[in-house]
Each structure stands twice: as C-alpha cells, then as structure tokens.
Amino acid sequence: xxxxxxxxxVMAEGLWHQNTxxxxxxxxxxxxxxxxxxxxxxxxxxxxxxxxxxxxLSVSLIRGLLRPEIRIPAFVLIIASVVTAIELLMKAWAYxxxxxxxxxxxxxxxxxxxxxxxxxxxxxxxxxAALVDGFATGAGFCLTLVLLGALREISGRGTLLADASLLxxxxxxxxxxxxxxxxxxxxxxILPPGAFIGLGLLIAARNWYxxxxxxxxEAPARExxxxx
Amino acid sequence: MSAENPxxxxxxxxxxxxxxxxxxxxxxxxxxxxxxxxxxERRVVLEQLHQVLPDSAYDNALHExxxxxxxxAFFQTQEPVTVYRARLxxxxxxxxxxVVAPDGYNGDIKLLVGVYADGSISGVRVVSHRETPGLGDxxxxxxxxxxxxxxxxxxxxxxxAGWAVRRDGGVFDQFTGATITPRAVVEAVERALRYFEAxxxxxxxxxxxxxx
Ligand SMILES: Cc1cc2nc3c(=O)[nH]c(=O)nc-3n(C[C@H](O)[C@H](O)[C@H](O)COP(=O)(O)O)c2cc1C
Numbered sequence: 001x002x003x004x005x006x007x008x009x010v011m012a013e014g015l016w017h018q019n020t021x022x023x024x025x026x027x028x029x030x031x032x033x034x035x036x037x038x039x040x041x042x043x044x045x046x047x048x049x050x051x052x053x054x055x056x057l058s059v060s061l062i063r064g065l066l067r068p069e070i071r072i073p074a075f076v077l078i079i080a081s082v083v084t085a086i087e088l089l090m091k092a093w094a095y096x097x098x099x100x101x102x103x104x105x106x107x108x109x110x111x112x113x114x115x116x117x118x119x120x121x122x123x124x125x126x127x128x129a130a131l132v133d134g135f136a137t138g139a140g141f142c143l144t145l146v147l148l149g150a151l152r153e154i155s156g157r158g159t160l161l162a163d164a165s166l167l168x169x170x171x172x173x174x175x176x177x178x179x180x181x182x183x184x185x186x187x188x189x190i191l192p193p194g195a196f197i198g199l200g201l202l203i204a205a206r207n208w209y210x211x212x213x214x215x216x217x218e219a220p221a222r223e224x225x226x227x228x
Numbered sequence: 229m230s231a232e233n234p235x236x237x238x239x240x241x242x243x244x245x246x247x248x249x250x251x252x253x254x255x256x257x258x259x260x261x262x263x264x265x266x267x268x269e270r271r272v273v274l275e276q277l278h279q280v281l282p283d284s285a286y287d288n289a290l291h292e293x294x295x296x297x298x299x300x301a302f303f304q305t306q307e308p309v310t311v312y313r314a315r316l317x318x319x320x321x322x323x324x325x326x327v328v329a330p331d332g333y334n335g336d337i338k339l340l341v342g343v344y345a346d347g348s349i350s351g352v353r354v355v356s357h358r359e360t361p362g363l364g365d366x367x368x369x370x371x372x373x374x375x376x377x378x379x380x381x382x383x384x385x386x387x388x389a390g391w392a393v394r395r396d397g398g399v400f401d402q403f404t405g406a407t408i409t410p411r412a413v414v415e416a417v418e419r420a421l422r423y424f425e426a427x428x429x430x431x432x433x434x435x436x437x438x439x440x
Contacts, residue, residue, distance in 0.1 A: 062246070069239055070243045077250050080250070082253075084257075085253055088254075088258060088265070091268065092268065095271075096272075156361075156362065157361075185362035185363075186362075187362055190361045191360070
C-alpha cells in the first residue's frame, strides 16, 4: 500500500474527482434534506468537514494497532464519539444553528462517506495525509451543499444567505441578499423534490463539463471526424 | 480458548481501549461545554419569553415560577403545558403558556401565549413548527407580522365567532394558499385564553411558589 501520496492529488480527489456529493453520491440524505438555504448547507457542510478531519486523523493515528476483525467497530466508535463531541460544541457555541440543523447533526454518524474515508484512506496513510484527505473530502461535500443550497434558495425564495446570523451571529445580521424582490416563493425548489432535481442538475453540469474537457483534450490527437 | 486464539483477546482489549478513549474525549468535552449549554438553553427560553411579555412588566424569576399542567381534554396534547407566571411584587401580572396546536399542516406547532391578568394577550410567538416553508411559515415573526395581530386581543375582542380565520368567518387573515396553519394557531390561542379565563385564580395561586 503506497503511503506516499501527494497532498495536492489528495486535495484534487476530494474536491473534484471523487466529490462525495456529485460523484460518489454518498451522504445524500442530509445533503438533500438541509439544503433549502445556503446557510443551512454551509452549517452542515462545516460540521461534516470537522467530523471527517477528526475521524480521519484519529483513525490514522491508531492504524498500526487496528486488526481487520475490529476495524469497522473501532471506526464506528471513533466516528460516534467525534460526532457527539461536535454536537456538544455546536450546542455550546452555535446553539441557534444547532436548533435549525437539529437531528441532522447526530445523523452525520450515518454518513457513509465518513466511514468510507476511514476505511479506504485514513487507515492506510500517515496522519497528515489523512487529515488533508478529511479536509478535502469535507470541503468537496460542503461545496456541493452550498451550491445546492444557493440554487434552491435563489429559485425558491429569491434570496441568498438568509438567516446568516445563525452561523455568524451579529455580523451575519444584514448580509442577506435579496436578488428577486417580492419573490412569490417557488415551492418546488424548497421542498424535497427540488433537492433531487437540483442535485440532478449539478451532477449533469459536472458531467457535461468533464465530458467536454476530455473531448477537447483528445481532439488534437484525433483525425477530424465529420459529424455522423 | 485463549491458548487457541490469543489474538481475539488482544482485539477485544484494543476495541475496549478505543471505547475508553472515545468516552474520555466525550467526558472532557461534556465538562467543558455543560455550563455554556445550560446558559444557551436558558438564554433561548428567556428571549422567547421576553418577546411575548416585556421585561419591565414583572420582577420575579419568570423561568423559575413555573407550573406544568396536563389536561389532554382541554389542550389536546398529552404533553404537559408549561405555564410561566409573572408577578410584580406579590401582584400577579401575567402568565405565559406554552401550548400546542396539534392540527397544523405538518404536526405540532408550539406556541407561547402571554396573557395579562385582565385576560388580554400580551403577545404570541411560535416556538417551533414544521409547516411548509413559504406557505405556512409566515406564522414566524421573522417572516411576517401576522402573529402580532393577536396583541391586545381577548375573549371579548373579537366576539367568539370572530376567533377564526377570515375564510371561516373570523377576523384573522389566512395566507395565500395556506389556511390550515393559521387556523390551527388561532384555535390554539383561543384555547389558551379560555383556559386562562376558567382557571386564572388557580394558575396564579397554586402551588404557592415560596413553599415549593
Ligand atoms: C406540498 C404542500 C404543502 C402545503 N403546506 C401547507 C402548510 O404548511 N400550511 C397550510 O396551511 N397549507 C399548506 N398546503 C395547502 C393545504 O393543502 C390547503 O390547500 C390550504 O391550506 C387550503 O388553503 P386555501 O383554501 O386558502 O387554498 C400545502 C399544500 C401542498 C400541496
């Protein structure tokens, strides 16, 4: 098992090539449920990112001790402890946001992406790489949440960054952008079906981009082919 | 057994170690955050109480002068209704009842209803709900001023027939495309007022707070 991975490629994998929300499609339940606004998405994204970093680091630190038969239960214990700790910290320092995200914070435990990274990456790499992998995977997930939140918030309510004070306290009081004044509210975007459709659009956009780029890269090497 | 397979004991010990470490982490975080979390919870309750009853109206420790009443027939919920009692010196000033509207579009709507001793409403706020965003959520004060329409009202203002949304012949606005949510809230507030009218002596006097 190669222990030397370049941190740059770890970042690229987590953010783009193996993006949890758009490529691997893990952790979709919270992704679909909380993304009715940017701030909710960002809140859950950051909490998931913190969980991934802490669990990856812990798993990597004890990777020498872990034997195959107890690996999975040990991961579950570690992840559950980390998530509970994050839940307590959020209650203490971001209580209002915790109330909004509610059940989805403890449910981070069930996000398969986290145990997936522990198994696939953290248990086989040195702590620094595992930490970076947790950061990259978490950031990729968080970005997807924020993008989907933005899409749904703009189309559903005509605003951006509503309720920012939940996350940023006083400083977030007046940052809400009203992009479409007197927006009548587009229910479909706010309700769960809007989350599915929005995610579908994001995945399609990513695939389209990847496809177009690979065509561009290949094009010079090939003979120009007339459209068939 | 251990002679056959010593590694199983090692594994168990390791797993135990992980569990102990996880528990230790939680114990530390719990101790660190306990006081702050209690303070946050109290802050939120006090902020909500403050919204339905101005601080200057009373001088007792509102959140400690509390009754819990279970009256399913009346309140239509099995959960106890919390009643906060506001006093100025020894004079009863108001109560704040945390009641439930069980018949919203999507589950319980929890409300705080503040009622002055004369039976008029000091304020109403929604504590929690799961109504549809964009349809039912104008009951939140952050989203619209609808909830302020209750201020100053009482059982005689409007007359009993008026305690309903306009669609049902009452005086309270419904929202475009959403009648169920405001109807549930209006009914719950009226229920709280009727309870207060019937039981206000009891609400203020029982049990004497000094003796509890
Ligand atoms: C997906 C969906 C969500 C709804 N959410 C609510 C709601 O939260 N509150 C509400 O009062 N009505 C809601 N409604 C509308 C109710 O079904 C009902 O039509 C409405 O309250 C009746 O009001 P109206 O007679 O003024 O049209 C919703 C309808 C749909 C299709």
